[in-house]
Amino acid sequence: MSAIPARFLDERKSMACVHCGLCLGSCPTYLETGNENDSPRGRIHLMRAVQDGRMELADEPIRHLDTCLGCRACETACPSGVAYGELLEHTRHFIEGRHTRSWPERWLRDVLIERVFPYPERMDLALRPAQWLRAAGMEKWLPERARTMVELLPKQSSWRTLPAFSPAEGEVKGTLGMLSGCVMQVLFGDTHQHTIRLLNRSGWNVVVPPAQSCCGALHSHAGKLELARDSARRNIEVFEQARVDAVVVNAAGCGSAMKGYASLFEERDEWCERARRFASKVRDLSEVLDFTRFVAGPWRRGKVTFHDACHLAHAQGITRQPRQWVRKVAGEHYVELPEAEVCCGSAGSYNLTELEMAARLQRRKVEKIGATGALTVVTSNPGCQMQIEAGLRNMGYPQVRVMHLADFLAEAVLAADL
Known part of the structure; x- marks a missing residue:
């Protein structure tokens, strides 16, 4: 087999993985499939094999790499400090220049992700028909991928001109x-x-x-x-x-x-x-935020729980501070969410590209939320907010609110001013 004439991985960083397996229990896709190739160490093995020319850049290894959420929970679990997220992004960059995808995937990646989503004006125009379909209850007639995207959207956008x-x-x-x-x-x-x-x-x-x-x-x-x-x-x-x-x-x-x-x-x-x-x-x-400058009245809207956004908890290592704020407001009504640190299936655009796995993780997350009896779920990422909200609505929990931390705090401590 001929070697691929390119080095897309930092050798030192990829070799930091010693395949100990401590990451397995933290990986959402491995928890769902039990397939070693769907685990962090399995995927790093695939990356190395492709780089070393021991494996062709074929559909099977690409499939396992595509189904990775990039949630970086493995980095939290890893005792060797493997920079998995960086390895994954550089591998995907290598794949993008050499692998031909189906036309729906190309449209999603090359049009929506590359040319629409990063530009607010274009995104706003593109989403207006989708929001009209959602408001009219017509999303059920759409193809699966389009229907999923429409169901994720808030009922209406709230673009505001922000002061400089x-x-x-x-x-x-x-x-x-x-x-x-x-x-x-x-x-x-x-x-x-x-x-x-x-x-x-x-x-x-x-x-x-x-x-x-x-x-x-x-x-x-x-x-x-x-x-x-x-x-x-x-x-x-x-x-x-x-x-x-x-x-x-x-x-x-x-x-x-x-x-x-x-x-x-x-x-x-x-x-x-x-x-x-x-x-x-x-x-x-x-x-x-400054705790000393806020005073919240008694919380009277039932139990509250908190979902850790992956790129806050795992990529940035921030778990304590948002919980402190939620506890400050909810007091004795706060309940910890089982598997709060496990990905909800949003993962950027993952819930548009990997429908089946995203839906499985969404279902898992909603079941955990339902078991807490919480009426409010607080999180710190818009993708999580939309993914969990859609799951709650579709699985029979329309009474449960999903709120960004800023909105939750504003309702509690700034209500008199806003």
């Missing part, structure tokens, strides 16, 4: 730049407004630079690394020029991507060091 500058309340701590993003900007504008109000109440001036770009996460996940690098360069430049103390993000997937910008560039590239400096300033919303 919002002043802090009370003693000023400093100035934060805020990522407006693409999905958040188009579908969750109210969440953005609540985020700014919470930050202002916490003592932060907030700047929203209009020239910023999509974070590049969807491009990275799809293996389109050159497009992800373009987004990284744009955002690094824009926020450098804004001279902010930190950059706050209210979407876990975006924050994870921005903190990982350095992995997109070669060490000798000047952008690598600039990306590291930039990443050191990126903060999740839950990291910068």
